[in-house]
Amino acid sequence: MQITTQTTPILSIRDLSKTYRSREGDVEALTNLSLDLERGEIIGILGPNGAGKTTAVKLIMGFIKATRGNITFNHEELKAAEPRPHFGYLPESFRPNPNLTVGEYIGMQYNLALPAGTMTNRGETATKVSTLLNQVGMEPFAKRRIARLSKGMGQRVGIAQAIAGNPELIILDEPTSGLDPIGKSEVIDLLLELKNEGKTILFCSHILAEVERLCDRIGIIVGGNLRFLGKVDNFLAQHQADDLDEGFKKEIKCATL
Amino acid sequence: MRHIITIAKTTLIESLRDRVFVGLLFFLLFLLGFSAYLSTLSLGDVARVIQNSGMAGMALICLLVTILFGAFSLYREEERNELYVLLNRVPRPVYLLGRFSGTAIIITIFSLVSGSTLFLLTLLFGGEPAFGLIWAVLWNICEFTLLSGVAFLFYAMGISFTLNAIMVIGIFIIGHSMNEAIESFIALGRFGSPLHLQSVKIISYLMPNFDLFDFRLEIIHREQLPFKRVLSALLYWLFYLAALLAAAGARFKNRDL
Numbered sequence: 001m002q003i004t005t006q007t008t009p010i011l012s013i014r015d016l017s018k019t020y021r022s023r024e025g026d027v028e029a030l031t032n033l034s035l036d037l038e039r040g041e042i043i044g045i046l047g048p049n050g051a052g053k054t055t056a057v058k059l060i061m062g063f064i065k066a067t068r069g070n071i072t073f074n075h076e077e078l079k080a081a082e083p084r085p086h087f088g089y090l091p092e093s094f095r096p097n098p099n100l101t102v103g104e105y106i107g108m109q110y111n112l113a114l115p116a117g118t119m120t121n122r123g124e125t126a127t128k129v130s131t132l133l134n135q136v137g138m139e140p141f142a143k144r145r146i147a148r149l150s151k152g153m154g155q156r157v158g159i160a161q162a163i164a165g166n167p168e169l170i171i172l173d174e175p176t177s178g179l180d181p182i183g184k185s186e187v188i189d190l191l192l193e194l195k196n197e198g199k200t201i202l203f204c205s206h207i208l209a210e211v212e213r214l215c216d217r218i219g220i221i222v223g224g225n226l227r228f229l230g231k232v233d234n235f236l237a238q239h240q241a242d243d244l245d246e247g248f249k250k251e252i253k254c255a256t257l
Numbered sequence: 258m259r260h261i262i263t264i265a266k267t268t269l270i271e272s273l274r275d276r277v278f279v280g281l282l283f284f285l286l287f288l289l290g291f292s293a294y295l296s297t298l299s300l301g302d303v304a305r306v307i308q309n310s311g312m313a314g315m316a317l318i319c320l321l322v323t324i325l326f327g328a329f330s331l332y333r334e335e336e337r338n339e340l341y342v343l344l345n346r347v348p349r350p351v352y353l354l355g356r357f358s359g360t361a362i363i364i365t366i367f368s369l370v371s372g373s374t375l376f377l378l379t380l381l382f383g384g385e386p387a388f389g390l391i392w393a394v395l396w397n398i399c400e401f402t403l404l405s406g407v408a409f410l411f412y413a414m415g416i417s418f419t420l421n422a423i424m425v426i427g428i429f430i431i432g433h434s435m436n437e438a439i440e441s442f443i444a445l446g447r448f449g450s451p452l453h454l455q456s457v458k459i460i461s462y463l464m465p466n467f468d469l470f471d472f473r474l475e476i477i478h479r480e481q482l483p484f485k486r487v488l489s490a491l492l493y494w495l496f497y498l499a500a501l502l503a504a505a506g507a508r509f510k511n512r513d514l
Contacts, residue, residue, distance in 0.1 A: 094337070
């Protein structure tokens with residue numbers, strides 16, 4: 001597996017593990033995850049439901065404490081329960097507050113994303129909000145209440161808030177989950193635009209087609225273990241598969257044997 | 258500081274647009290109007306009846322505000338996964354402080370509306386309003402911001418919303434019953450020694466003890482509030498609230514989300 005990269009990685013994960021303790025017994029949700037993410041790269045993390053993808057994302061974001069392992073970002077170790085000012089994040093099944101307008105919500109996120117000590121005025125915030133909403137195609141809906149948006153529009157607002165702080169790394173957890181085909185297509189197109197801008201993106205999905213279309217490398221997690229990390233072509237060659245769907249099924253079968 | 262203000266402001270805007278806020282406001286006005294109607298049926302002083310029952314109504318509404326806009330809003334934000342987006346940008350204790358500040362403003366709004374409505378109703382029904390109603394508003398704010406602090410601590414500990422709400426109501430009842438219970442036990446000679454009595458009194462202050470903010474009799478009878486009691490109540494509120502929020506921040510920081 002190609003864990004390390006040729007150049008200095010922006011994000012480096014080593015032996016990341018998470019064990020949940022319960023009365024029924026310990027559950028190892030993630031075991032020894034190691035990977036490097038290069039600047040400007042898009043890595044797609046694939047896996048069936050319950051594989052450990054969201055656990056990996058929550059560990060990277062610091063929402064849960066790791067049992068073992070460490071994560072470094074630009075050579076600095078990341079600690080749990082600390083904010084990640086250089087990250088943009090869109091969680092799974094994200095629903096922003098329905099009582100705010102789109103403009104108000106993005107304005108709030110932009111203000112929160114500003115570094116400490118930065119002064120800003122309403123005019124600057126309004127300009128920035130307009131730019132962000134334009135980028136995701138939501139500028140005409142700036143005054144609309146979030147409750148009146150479709151799911152696809154809501155996800156676009158979610159992506160707008162993720163890029164509000166001009167992050168170095170964008171982490172998306174199942175960004176097309178629950179969307180209809182048009183919504184999915186809109187979100188994928190947005191992500192392709194971000195890719196063309198040179199953004200570094202890590203995203204989790206179990207929709208193979210979008211991973212194949214977007215990603216430079218893929219990681220496959222099954223049962224908490226990283227089974228593959230590398231380019232799609234290498235994965236297909238390894239499994240002698242014609243497409244990612246076939247290769248993925250073969251990988252799951254191997255993992256369960 | 259900017260983060261706290263941004264989150265507090267957003268909390269306030271979200272709540273003002275919430276149908277529950279409007280519903281509670283109407284319910285408050287109904288309760289206060291009902292207290293005015295009661296005064297017409299009583300043989301006592303109109304002003305006293307309105308203010309006495311009105312202050313009870315104010316307390317009931319603020320209890321609902323504490324549960325619905327304090328505690329419930331935190332759980333709702335977590336359920337929508339919006340919490341994670343916010344915690345990506347701000348430290349956890351700062352998030353709690355921002356949310357608490359917004360809740361405190363909402364409690365203040367309801368208290369001020371209650372106080373001014375009671376004042377007007379008393380005038381309207383031919384009574385002589387007590388300017389001490391300003392104190393009633395202040396003590397109401399102190400009591401319910403303290404109770405909100407308790408709800409926030411329970412949230413930070415990971416307690417479910419239902420249990421949180423039940424415990425908050427329980428603490429409200431206990432906090433108003435402690436002094437009366439102690440006096441009853443003294444009258445019944447249940448305390449074996451002065452040390453026993455002192456220990457129970459100390460425990461009553463740890464609970465929290467809302468009777469410290471009960472100046473209803475002095476307000477209704479237009480008596481001067483004793484300076485020492487006022488000062489000790491304010492100091493108690495300040496230190497207890499600071500301790501609650503510090504504990505909530507520390508616990509929230511250590512919790513896996």
